Amino acid sequence: MKMLLQEANIKPIIAGMLKRNTFIRKLMPLHTGGTNSSRYCYSVWLRHLVKVNNGNVNKLPSSVAELGPGDSLGIGIAALLSGVNEYVALDIQKYWNPEQNVKMLDELLVLFLRRETIPNEKEFPDVSPKLVDYNFPSSILSGEILQISLAPERIKAIRDELLHPDQPDNVFIKYFIPWSNPNIIRVNSVDLIISQAVLEHVDELENTYKAMYKWLKAGGVTSHAIDFKSHGFTKSWNGHWTLTDWEWKFVRGGRVYAINREPFSTHLRIMNQFDFSIDTKELKMLPSKIKINQISKSFSHFTDEDISVSGMYVIAIKK
Numbered sequence: 001m002k003m004l005l006q007e008a009n010i011k012p013i014i015a016g017m018l019k020r021n022t023f024i025r026k027l028m029p030l031h032t033g034g035t036n037s038s039r040y041c042y043s044v045w046l047r048h049l050v051k052v053n054n055g056n057v058n059k060l061p062s063s064v065a066e067l068g069p070g071d072s073l074g075i076g077i078a079a080l081l082s083g084v085n086e087y088v089a090l091d092i093q094k095y096w097n098p099e100q101n102v103k104m105l106d107e108l109l110v111l112f113l114r115r116e117t118i119p120n121e122k123e124f125p126d127v128s129p130k131l132v133d134y135n136f137p138s139s140i141l142s143g144e145i146l147q148i149s150l151a152p153e154r155i156k157a158i159r160d161e162l163l164h165p166d167q168p169d170n171v172f173i174k175y176f177i178p179w180s181n182p183n184i185i186r187v188n189s190v191d192l193i194i195s196q197a198v199l200e201h202v203d204e205l206e207n208t209y210k211a212m213y214k215w216l217k218a219g220g221v222t223s224h225a226i227d228f229k230s231h232g233f234t235k236s237w238n239g240h241w242t243l244t245d246w247e248w249k250f251v252r253g254g255r256v257y258a259i260n261r262e263p264f265s266t267h268l269r270i271m272n273q274f275d276f277s278i279d280t281k282e283l284k285m286l287p288s289k290i291k292i293n294q295i296s297k298s299f300s301h302f303t304d305e306d307i308s309v310s311g312m313y314v315i316a317i318k319k
């Protein structure tokens with residue numbers, strides 16, 4: 001109780017209480033931020049693409065799935081404009097509409113036609129992964145590839161699917177919202193699964209990693225940027241780890257999702273459990289104002305490192 005009074009912010013508690021009422025929840029605006037900007041989607045997709053290619057030339061995934069696209073399908077549209085053949089979006093709520101996605105397509109198309117430099121830390125200081133070089137990745141997306149991927153008839157077909165996302169014979173874009181059954185995607189069928197600021201929100205973490213493992217082809221890749229900070233629920237960036245389970249339940253209120261409060265080591269443990277091999281692990285550290293003995297009893301497995309890791313970018317490969 002002492003930590004709740006000391007740490008928790010009032011505004012998210014009130015919002016969580018209001019969201020317990022289904023009628024009020026429906027009245028409240030539904031948006032996530034981030035993918036409502038085409039430059040953000042362009043930057044995020046190209047950053048993941050560059051990282052997973054790791055210097056390899058022309059290694060493009062054919063089939064991409066994304067967890068938690070949020071406000072638009074922009075990250076997936078950027079993938080399709082790069083030459084990806086099939087994109088599957090999985091979320092628990094639908095924030096977008098066809099018109100927003102078509103607007104995103106038009107804006108992203110301009111960025112690709114210009115071979116725009118990848119928006120960097122100056123424009124998106126909090127976005128991970130970071131790159132050494134933000135130039136347009138022409139070694140992966142050559143003129144030849146873009147000539148095919150940006151061909152007018154292909155763009156027209158993608159636009160048509162965005163306008164009619166529920167057509168059963170769509171080939172470029174599929175979505176499952178809400179998703180929970182792993183059988184929605186064929187086993188061993190996906191080359192790349194990405195998520196941006198999503199896995200810290202997923203309640204069913206083990207089942208989600210298990211599903212990703214099933215969906216990927218052997219040698220398939222997952223690329224995740226995960227933010228372990230408190231997302232404004234508490235005053236200090238890691239104060240959410242001091243709250244007991246019932247205090248957290250109270251703070252979470254009636255939200256469909258909040259944050260799962262798992263530290264980076266839990267993600268690595270689950271990935272190992274499902275036989276992923278960790279290819280890249282980039283940790284962001286922040287000084288901790290809380291001490292390890294202030295951590296809630298539910299997190300007795302935490303290490304000193306866990307309470308200082310505020311973010312992780314990880315590439316894991318299905319063995």
Ligand SMILES: C[S@@+](CC[C@H](N)C(=O)[O-])C[C@H]1O[C@@H](n2cnc3c(N)ncnc32)[C@H](O)[C@@H]1O
Nearest residue numbers: 032033034035068069070091092196198201202
């Ligand atoms: C902070 S938003 C990030 C949105 C977007 N990826 C971006 O970069 O702006 C978190 C997203 O994760 C989604 N999410 C939460 N739990 C999920 C789950 N179990 N499966 C898929 N998506 C989930 C939310 O609905 C939301 O779209």
